């Protein structure tokens with residue numbers, strides 16, 4: 001269990017259904033997605049070149065970055081195009097119609113560091 005507290009992110013009503021909203025919590029940019037069955041918190045920027053994820057297109061479970069076409073699964077955070085990338089996940093809870101996020105990314109085993117690539 002992390003020692004970092006959950007921080008108030010926004011009211012649940014601020015995140016459009018089938019949409020997303022970026023919030024900055026303690027310097028951590030996080031995108032909150034509102035899927036048909038839950039809220040999901042992921043890293044706030046595209047892994048390719050840092051486009052804000054709240055401005056990307058969401059079609060079903062697919063998040064598409066308009067700049068160069070990278071795609072991600074909203075539900076898993078895994079890259080679709082390319083498949084080796086992944087959006088980090090943050091713990092999120094809803095309390096009295098408010099969303100609270102723990103701004104510490106949960107590391108996944110297959111995280112892939114793309115920072116060494118020359119795009």
Ligand code: FES
Nearest residue numbers: 046048049065068
């Ligand atoms: S910044 Fe998202 S695909 Fe390039």
